[in-house]
Amino acid sequence: MVKVVKFGGSSVADGKQFEKVAAIIREEEARRLIVVSAPGKRFAEDIKTTDLLIHLADAAAEKKDYDAELQQVIERYTAIVESLSLPSQLLAELKAQLISLIETYQEDHPRLYDALMASGENENAKLMAAYLQQLGEEAYYVSPEEAGMVVTDDPGNARILPESYEKIAKLRERSGRLVIPGFFGVSKTGHIVTFPRGGSDITGSIIGAGAEVDLYENFTDVDSIYSVNPSLVEKPHEMEELTYREMRELAYAGFSVFHDEALHPVVKKKIPVCIKNTNHPQAAGTYIVDEREQRGLPVIGIASDKGFISINVRKYLMNKEVGFGRHLLHILAEEGISFEHTPSGIDNMSIIVREEYLNEEAEKKILERIQKELDVEEVHVERELAMVMVVGEGMAKTVGVAAKATTALAEAGVNIKMINQGSSEVSMMFGVNASEADLAVTSLYNACFAKAKA
Incomplete structure (x- = not known):
């Protein structure tokens, strides 16, 4: 059995969350294809790393002194590196990469924003691979280009190209655990191009479909998908199972737990999806499947x-x-x-x-x-x-x-x-x-x- 496991921003927000994620990955040999988001909020008033990168892109695009914005980004990763006792060289490489991207795309604003925003996931994947290696795992950082994520050249609105799936399928043949950044691919011209925001779900789905995995586990910060926004109803009904079509309708109408464009690749291959909680991994979660037995209430x-x-x-x-x-x-x-x-x-x-x-x-x-x-x-x-x-x-x-x-x-x-x-x-x-x-x-x-x- 092979699984693709995707971890959202809250799941990889800091060192403690990295430890939880690594424990989940190491629980099962089948969890070999790993997709990570950029570090999310550590607490309610915190700023997501992607937003910090947007501030950096704003300053660079306006040709302002961006040292302060750059330092804020570096500090987010510094906290993770120091918490996990990872090599400080990773931070030096991160800083050099961000400066290089700014110098390359400063005159091309759409590509500048794509390149910097994608850095959140890209650098986090490198840290996750390094941490798993430190724990004794055979783990590798795999760039989207190496993975076969070839996409259309439309900044901020990437679409996977059909020929990508043949190369992605070869990921199953590789040994060890492969850590792949979510949210972006690479165009045929070699440019970084992002999916619509929230697109790490899309990456996980594409990797799952291409590698024809047995299950796509999407780890977030809730035990399951609720039948209604839990901020509106006390102790809402929890879904054990729903179909692709039902999830598509709910995601379209505002359910943020799973990106509404992410279902398409797995639907074609009929790969089941399980939404699980990084902070409570023993919970059963919610399965999204092609068909389910119609029992209980007609409305889900x-x-x-x-x-x-x-x-x-x-x-x-x-x-x-x-x-x-x-x-x-x-x-x-x-x-x-x-x-x-x-x-x-x-x-x-x-x-x-x-x-x-x-x-x-x-x-x-x-x-x-x-x-x-x-x-x-x-x-x-x-x-x-x-x-x-x-x-x-x-x-x-x-x-x-x-x-x-x-x-x-x-x-x-x-x-x-x-x-x-x-x-x-x-x-x-x-x-x-x-x-x-x-x-x-x-x-x-x-x-x-x-x-x-x-």
């Missing part, structure tokens, strides 16, 4: 995400106008705007987009084009919306889930702006005012999990 989780706006369009006999929807979406595509949902009626259609994609200039241009090109009676934008998702593959075979959900929202006084449910019935989406999102989630949770709490 409820989540919400804010920051949406709705472009609402109304035109009489819209449903009779061939190609109306295609033309409307084509306008957004031409303006480079990605849409999320398209709930509609016979004379109206709404396009839900993330607010970050639609600035004032883009909004004005899109509304003018819709009015002119589609000759609509009304088009306006509605802001400060949240999408609340009720997720569970069991809903497809259960009568009355929608009625229970809408009743719960009505009794809580939450105004439903829109309802959308896909044909697969894995999820049900409610659009509500952002100010009522938390109330909507708690009322839905209480309605759907009442039996579980009783």
Whole structure:
């Protein structure tokens, strides 16, 4: 058996956490492929190493004296090196590498940010490999380039290239434990390119799929995935198992425990994922699988995400106008705007987009084009919306889930702006005012999990 194990930022935040991680790795011979994040927060008010590296990139890009920012980064790693009694030479090499990257990319800001941000994971992987060697393990630092992580050349938005998987597969043939930095790959032109932030999950998934491992263990700081944000509900229901599709829906709607783009590689190979706690590794965790037995409650989780706006369009006999929807979406595509949902009626259609994609200039241009090109009676934008998702593959075979959900929202006084449910019935989406999102989630949770709490 071979496993890929990924450790998040909180799991590798300091020397004590490194000790826990090493103990977990050494418990099983199968834990041979190890992916690490950059050091995360050591306490609530702390700053993540990635953020320190962004501050360093800001100073370098503006051609300011960056000695203070550089020293802050070095100090984070110094604390780990000294705590574990690792060779001080590692710090000298780290400093030289950061300065070299700045000198190489100072005039190319997108690449400067990618290179420096990726350093958080890259240098941490070197420290982890060195620490495992110090403990007597046969362990090696493996750069993404050496591992075969060849990606597209799109700074901050890397995508793995299909030909990468053939080289990644050879990792299984190597001896010892291989420590690979998460979050980035290398383009064909030799540049460092990062995945979207949180992309160490993506790296773990790609390595797992390429090496066709038996299990992908993702270690974080919770015992399992909860059915709802634990800050909203006391002692929330814990999930033992959920499917890829259910996890994808929940991750999209705001579950931060697993990056929503990270599932794609393992889904293709049907590799199970287990979410576990670095600080409590004996806990069973939550398994994410291709299929699961439908037992218990039909709903498995409820989540919400804010920051949406709705472009609402109304035109009489819209449903009779061939190609109306295609033309409307084509306008957004031409303006480079990605849409999320398209709930509609016979004379109206709404396009839900993330607010970050639609600035004032883009909004004005899109509304003018819709009015002119589609000759609509009304088009306006509605802001400060949240999408609340009720997720569970069991809903497809259960009568009355929608009625229970809408009743719960009505009794809580939450105004439903829109309802959308896909044909697969894995999820049900409610659009509500952002100010009522938390109330909507708690009322839905209480309605759907009442039996579980009783």
